[in-house]
Amino acid sequence: MPVIVIASPKGGSGKSTTAVILGTELAFAGARVTLLDCDPNHSVTLWASRGVLPARMSVESDVTEGEVIRTIKRHDIDGAVVIVDLEGVASRLVSRAISQADLVLIPMRATTLDATIGARALQLVGEEEEALGRSIPCAVVFTMTRAIKSKQHSGIQASLSEQGLDVIEPPLMERAAFSALFEFGGDLRSIPAQGVMAGAVENAAAFAQQVYKRLIG
Amino acid sequence: MNEPKPFAINLGSLKTRPKDSSSQAVARTDQAGEAHGFVSREATPKRGGRKPTPRTKQIHAWVEPEIAQEIAQAADRTGKTQGELIAEAWRMFSRR
Numbered sequence: 001m002p003v004i005v006i007a008s009p010k011g012g013s014g015k016s017t018t019a020v021i022l023g024t025e026l027a028f029a030g031a032r033v034t035l036l037d038c039d040p041n042h043s044v045t046l047w048a049s050r051g052v053l054p055a056r057m058s059v060e061s062d063v064t065e066g067e068v069i070r071t072i073k074r075h076d077i078d079g080a081v082v083i084v085d086l087e088g089v090a091s092r093l094v095s096r097a098i099s100q101a102d103l104v105l106i107p108m109r110a111t112t113l114d115a116t117i118g119a120r121a122l123q124l125v126g127e128e129e130e131a132l133g134r135s136i137p138c139a140v141v142f143t144m145t146r147a148i149k150s151k152q153h154s155g156i157q158a159s160l161s162e163q164g165l166d167v168i169e170p171p172l173m174e175r176a177a178f179s180a181l182f183e184f185g186g187d188l189r190s191i192p193a194q195g196v197m198a199g200a201v202e203n204a205a206a207f208a209q210q211v212y213k214r215l216i217g
Numbered sequence: 218m219n220e221p222k223p224f225a226i227n228l229g230s231l232k233t234r235p236k237d238s239s240s241q242a243v244a245r246t247d248q249a250g251e252a253h254g255f256v257s258r259e260a261t262p263k264r265g266g267r268k269p270t271p272r273t274k275q276i277h278a279w280v281e282p283e284i285a286q287e288i289a290q291a292a293d294r295t296g297k298t299q300g301e302l303i304a305e306a307w308r309m310f311s312r313r
Contacts (some may be wrong), residue, residue: 002231025223026226028222030228064259065257065259069238069243078228078232079231080231087258089258090254090255091256091257091259092255092256094250094255095246095247095249095250096246096247099237099238099242099246100236100238120254124255127249127250127252127253130249131246132237132242132245132246134236189220202223206223208224209223209224212224212226215230216227216230216231
């Protein structure tokens with residue numbers, strides 16, 4: 001079972017939105033998905049409480065520092081995916097979850113502040129690889145991007161690529177449908193139409209497909 | 218849902234991979250995290266009662282009011298300080 005850990009010490013970088021979009025799209029594509037809500041803000045739990053959980057999905061809430069490794073192990077079965085949504089702070093819970101990851105996703109808005117703080121998660125992954133003696137694949141996903149890429153976005157992306165970091169294309173764009181998931185629950189196919197739904201679905205599916213490729217690659 | 222899937226997942230490709238979760242690995246993980254400021258943020262319950270005062274190192278233990286009164290009366294009766302009485306009681310307790 002691949003374990004995907006979504007981490008960034010920066011609050012508001014789009015971790016929970018990324019977790020829900022990825023989880024619902026992977027479930028729609030046929031995977032069994034468990035979302036572990038380790039964020040004291042309980043965003044994923046809130047999403048789950050708003051509507052009927054999509055098929056093949058389950059959510060576990062209030063996972064603490066002392067339990068996170070055990071909880072991940074408990075869901076460690078073939079044919080399923082575990083997605084860990086973490087709190088937006090630098091904590092031991094984050095470092096322990098990363099230790100069990102098959103892929104670490106670092107969502108960041110295309111701003112210097114997000115990139116600077118997100119870089120701490122990248123450094124931590126490198127440090128843990130060394131400490132545990134295994135490779136922990138890691139990728140950056142830009143969130144809340146606009147249709148026209150800003151100079152700042154292009155600059156940050158170029159800088160990350162120069163450093164050999166994996167940046168997932170497409171990014172997750174700023175879309176009403178993505179934020180509406182937390183209002184209505186469910187997935188992009190079940191919520192009432194918000195803006196251009198076909199574009200949102202296409203964006204989410206293409207992003208999830210790229211993550212899936214990294215899981216099996 | 219009859220909508221065609223944008224992509225299909227091969228469940229056979231989603232395999233469990235071994236990851237070290239021994240206490241040594243957790244300790245190494247914690248150490249690596251702490252080096253980058255990823256420290257414990259969870260509140261831990263206070264244990265062990267009040268700390269000794271920094272100046273005199275005296276312990277001002279809280280005891281139930283009736284017991285405090287009995288200790289005070291015993292100190293008056295025996296001409297000892299309350300501290301001496303408590304130290305005596307501790308010696309008896311620790312010799313058990």
